Every structure is written in C-alpha cells, then in structure tokens.
Amino acid sequence: xxxxxxxxxxxxxxxxxxxxxxxxxxxxxxxxxxxxxxxxxxxxxxxxxxxxxxxxxxxxxxxxxxxxxxxxxxxxxxxxxxxxxxxxxxxxxxxxxxxxxxxxxxxxxxxxxxxxxxxxxxxxxxxxxxxxxxxxxxxxxxxxxxxxxxxxxxxxxxxxxxxxxxxxxxxxxxxxxxxxxxxxxxxxxxxxxxxxxxxxxxxxxxxxxxxxxxxxxxxxxxxxxxxxxxxx
Amino acid sequence: xxxxxxxxxxxxxxxxxxxxxxxxxxxxxxxxxxxxxxxxxxxxxxxxxxxxxxxxxxxxxxxxxxxxxxxxxxxxxxxxxxxxxxxxxxxxxxxxxxxxxxxxxxxxxxxxxxxxxxxxxxxxxxxxxxxxxxxxxxxxxxxxxxxxxxxxxxxxxxxxxxxxxxxxxxxxxxxxxxxxxxxxxxxxxxxxxxxxxxxxxxxxxxxxxxxxxxxxxxxxxxxxxxxxxxxxxxxxxxxxxxxxxxxxxxxxxxxxxxxxxxxxxxxxxxxxxxxxxxxxxxxx
Ligand SMILES: Nc1ncnc2c1ncn2[C@@H]1O[C@H](COP(=O)(O)OP(=O)(O)O)[C@@H](O)[C@H]1O
Ligand SMILES: [Mg+2]
Numbered sequence: 473x474x475x476x477x478x479x480x481x482x483x484x485x486x487x488x489x490x491x492x493x494x495x496x497x498x499x500x501x502x503x504x505x506x507x508x509x510x511x512x513x514x515x516x517x518x519x520x521x522x523x524x525x526x527x528x529x530x531x532x533x534x535x536x537x538x539x540x541x542x543x544x545x546x547x548x549x550x551x552x553x554x555x556x557x558x559x560x561x562x563x564x565x566x567x568x569x570x571x572x573x574x575x576x577x578x579x580x581x582x583x584x585x586x587x588x589x590x591x592x593x594x595x596x597x598x599x600x601x602x603x604x605x606x607x608x609x610x611x612x613x614x615x616x617x618x619x620x621x622x623x624x625x626x627x628x629x630x631x632x633x634x635x636x637x638x639x640x641x642x643x644x645x646x647x648x649x650x651x652x653x654x655x656x657x658x659x660x661x662x663x664x665x666x667x668x669x670x671x672x673x674x675x676x677x678x679x680x681x682x683x684x685x686x687x688x689x690x691x692x693x694x695x696x697x698x699x700x701x702x703x704x
Numbered sequence: 705x706x707x708x709x710x711x712x713x714x715x716x717x718x719x720x721x722x723x724x725x726x727x728x729x730x731x732x733x734x735x736x737x738x739x740x741x742x743x744x745x746x747x748x749x750x751x752x753x754x755x756x757x758x759x760x761x762x763x764x765x766x767x768x769x770x771x772x773x774x775x776x777x778x779x780x781x782x783x784x785x786x787x788x789x790x791x792x793x794x795x796x797x798x799x800x801x802x803x804x805x806x807x808x809x810x811x812x813x814x815x816x817x818x819x820x821x822x823x824x825x826x827x828x829x830x831x832x833x834x835x836x837x838x839x840x841x842x843x844x845x846x847x848x849x850x851x852x853x854x855x856x857x858x859x860x861x862x863x864x865x866x867x868x869x870x871x872x873x874x875x876x877x878x879x880x881x882x883x884x885x886x887x888x889x890x891x892x893x894x895x896x897x898x899x900x901x902x903x904x905x906x907x908x909x910x911x912x913x914x915x916x917x918x919x920x921x922x923x924x925x926x927x928x929x930x931x932x933x934x935x936x937x938x939x940x941x942x943x944x945x946x947x948x949x950x951x952x953x954x955x956x957x958x959x960x961x962x963x964x965x966x967x968x969x970x971x972x973x974x975x976x977x978x979x980x981x982x983x984x985x986x987x988x
C-alpha cells in the first residue's frame with residue numbers, strides 16, 4: 473500500500489528531516505511511527521500527503537509514484553487518505569455534523585449520501601447526540617473523535633494520525649486508540665506517529681523508529697523503546 | 705454540479721454573514737473609493753462636454769468696410785466658403801447690422817448712425833476655436849476688409865484651462881482607482897487571512913482549488929457589487945443635489961454611463977481581488 477524507496481528530504485533552510493528511508497507498509501497494516509521530537513515523523517506523514525516532495529527517492533501509494541502526480545491530481549490523492557492531528561483541525565464555526573459532512577461535500581457526494589453517512593459515523597464515534605454542537609462546546613477527546621469521524625467518513629484506504637493522543641488524557645487516548653483499531657479492522661491501513669510509550673507497548677503492533685531522520689528500527693510486534701533482550 | 709452549486713451558494717452567503725464586519729469593511733472601502741472615482745469621471749466628462757459645446761459657440765467675424773466693392777465682398781465670401789477650417793458662415797447686411805446696433809450701441813450714438821455707414825460682415829464658426837486665429841491672419845489685410853474680430857484671449861485661456869481640467873480629472877480618477885484597488889485587495893486579503901486555517905482544512909480533505917476558490921470569488925464579487933451599488937447612489941446623489949450648470953451640466957445618460965463603469969469596476973475588483981488574495985493560501 474505504501475512504499476518508500478531511498479527517500480530523503482531536506483527542508484529549504486537546510487534542515488535534514490529524513491535520510492535514505494526505505495520501507496514497505498502492506499494494505500491493512502497498523503504501524504506506529506516513533507522517535508524523539510524532531511526525528512522526522514511529521515515530515516514522513518507530510519510526504520505521504522504530498523504536502524512536501526522528497527528530494528531523493530520515490531514514494532509509492534497503491535502502486536502509484538506520488539512524486540509524478542500532476543498538481544491538479546493531488547486533491548484526488550488526498551481523498552484516499554484520512555488525517556488526524558494533535559490539534560484536531562476542526563472548523564470552529566461549523567457544527568459537528570457540518571465538519572464531518574464537509575469531507576463528503578468536498579468530494580461532491582449528494583445530499584442523500586451526506587444525510588445517511590454522517591449520522592452513522594457520528595454514532596460510531598459515540599457522538600450521535602452532539603451533532604448540532606460547535607467544536608468549542610466539546611471536550612478535547614470528543615473533538616478528536618469528530619476529527620476521526622471526518623477522516624474516516626469517506627472510507628479512505630489510508631489513515632494517517634500525527635500524535636492524535638498528544639493533547640488527551642489516558643481515558644480519551646484509549647477511546648481514540650479503540651477507534652483507530654476498529655477502523656484498521658475494516659481493512660484501512662493506519663500509520664500513527666506517537667510519543668505515547670504505554671500505548672505502543674500495549675498494542676504490540678509494527679513499530680518504525682526514526683532518529684534524526686534515519687530509520688533505526690522496524691519491528692513487527694514492537695514496543696516504544698528498545699529494551700535489553702527485546703531488540704531483534 | 706448541482707450539489708456543488710448549492711454548496712457554493714450556501715458557503716458564499718454564510719461567509720458573508722459570518723464575517724459581516726469584514727464584509728462591511730470591504731463594501732465601504734469599495735463604496736468610498738468608487739464614489740470618488742465616479743465623481744472624478746463625471747467632472748472629466750463635464751469638462752469635455754463644456755469644451756465641446758463652447759467650441760460650437762465660438763465665432764469669428766470678418767467686417768467689410770462700408771466702401772468695399774461687391775467684388776471684394778464676394779471674393780471674401782468664396783474664400784471663406786473654401787476654407788476647411790470654417791464650418792459655416794452667414795452674411796450680415798447693412799440693415800441687419802443697423803438693427804443689431806440699435807440694441808448694442810448707446811442711444812445718442814445710435815441716432816447719429818445711418819444704414820449706409822454700417823459695415824457688412826461675415827459671422828463664421830470655425831471647426832475648432834483656435835482656428836479663429838488663422839481666419840484673422842488670412843483676412844485682416846485683404847482689400848475691402850475693415851477688421852477681423854474674435855475673442856482671441858478667451859480662446860487661448862479656455863482651451864488651455866479645459867485641456868488641463870480634463871487631464872487633471874482623468875489623472876485623479878486613475879489615481880483613485882489605483883488606490884481603491886489596493887485598499888480593496890488589502891481588505892479582501894485580510895478577510896481571507898483570518899480564514900487560512902479553514903482553507904488548509906479544505907485542502908486536507910481533498911478539496912480542489914476551484915472548489916475552494918469559487919465561494920471566495922463570489923463573495924468578493926458580491927462585496928464589489930454592494931460597494932459599487934452604494935457608490936452609484938453617491939454619484940447619482942452628487943448629480944441631483946449639486947447639479948453642474950450651463951455647458952457643464954451632464955444629462956442622465958452620461959451619469960448612468962459613469963455608474964455602469966463604477967459597477968463593472970467594483971464587481972471586477974471584488975472578484976479578481978479575491979482570486980488573487982486566495983492564491984497564496986491554495987499553494988500547499
Ligand atoms: N516546515 C519546515 N521547515 C523547515 N524545517 C522543518 C520544517 N518542518 C520540520 N522541520 C525540521 O525537520 C526536522 C524533522 O521535523 P518533524 O518531521 O516535524 O519531526 P517530528 O514530527 O518527529 O517532531 C526537525 O529538525 C524540524 O525542525
Ligand atoms: Mg511532529
């Protein structure tokens with residue numbers, strides 16, 4: 473589903489963010505992207521969204537080299553990728569319903585689909601009763617669940633999450649993780665960048681660790697940090 | 705398409721309402737700037753029209769001496785008729801001149817005049833007032849010609865003043881238009897800057913650039929229309945409450961012509977301004 477071939481990225485100001493990364497992520501996988509702050513996790517996700525282009529190497533998504541995609545095709549690429557961020561990125565002046573519906577309106581879905589799908593996905597994330605509230609009237613955990621609903625409402629192939637639990641308490645983190653797992657079970661590939669050691673350790677999923685832009689570990693049933701005797 | 709039109713429509717009006725302070729600011733900016741532009745255009749047209757009507761009225765008069773022979777008179781007549789710079793001429797007989805003098809000359813002097821003493825004359829309208837000077841130099845020393853008169857000094861001054869006035873008003877309109885464009889663009893840019901977050905979210909969920917752009921452009925278009933609508937009222941009010949007089953008075957058609965220019969400019973600046981202002985935020 474996702475393939476990096478010798479990808480390097482250096483920002484315009486000369487900061488090297490990723491160096492010679494090669495890896496494969498299969499369809500339906502759940503992958504944790506870990507590493508200290510500044511190690512290149514966000515850059516990794518931005519490359520997948522084609523918000524940035526690699527300086528070297530190729531990135532393939534669903535078999536297609538996204539670097540060769542013409543600019544006008546980029547929105548169509550993004551429709552296959554859902555995104556969740558640490559800061560939620562909801563539209564503050566739209567209701568919960570409108571925020572989620574927006575993702576469908578943008579890709580030209582008819583009203584009937586919107587009216588049918590949005591309540592369904594809001595029920596799934598447990599916010600069926602809050603659809604007319606504004607984001608500012610919700611807790612952080614609830615806002616993040618709206619963001620997950622928006623990311624998933626058009627059933628993307630890939631879901632990217634950049635520290636989605638970074639602003640949440642453990643209980644809310646749990647419920648977001650449960651949602652992401654559930655989404656993953658529908659066959660969606662999930663890539664999640666995180667700092668949350670406890671989460672990663674408990675989930676026992678594939679862990680990719682970056683250190684100053686280099687891939688230093690790719691472990692099938694990994695934990696957050698390498699501990700003595702656990703390294704493969 | 706239907707879905708999108710509905711979306712764009714809804715989005716345009718909810719944005720106008722939601723950002724109503726910005727909407728008001730933009731509309732007022734357009735209104736004030738375009739009122740001034742419209743006013744300057746009106747004055748420019750008024751000056752042009754005054755100069756035209758005044759040009760039509762300028763006359764040069766070739767006086768024949770009372771002793772001129774019929775041959776000399778007809779020679780002057782044919783020459784005048786052949787001059788391309790002379791639009792029309794008519795001949796004033798001694799009797800007509802005598803009658804004219806009755807009202808222009810003091811009564812005791814008039815009583816001393818006899819019809820036979822009166823000079824005959826040609827009243828001519830030159831195509832352009834300054835051509836009067838050529839007529840003077842051509843005929844002044846011809847046999848039988850008493851003198852040639854025209855309001856020379858006024859001709860020079862008026863044509864000079866009016867030329868300057870037109871240039872000044874046109875330049876004024878140009879400068880005002882330029883500053884209006886800058887002001888309007890800036891207002892729109894500020895309005896969009898506060899919404900760059902919204903734009904980035906749209907990009908994230910896969911909105912195409914046109915999808916994002918159109919509601920902003922229609923929004924700018926409507927702001928431009930509203931603003932120029934107010935400006936049109938202002939121009940009209942100026943025309944009605946402070947009408948210009950005599951040769952400077954403009955008819956309604958000219959005022960509406962100016963207003964149409966104001967409307968088109970307002971709508972154009974509003975929509976193109978928005979399109980330009982949003983471009984920066986689309987490039988992610
Ligand atoms: N837009 C940017 N311009 C310049 N440098 C950047 C930019 N984004 C990130 N960086 C730099 O690239 C490196 C990797 O950053 P990032 O991918 O955000 O790491 P992480 O998400 O793991 O904290 C850091 O050194 C960071 O300072
Ligand atoms: Mg980051």
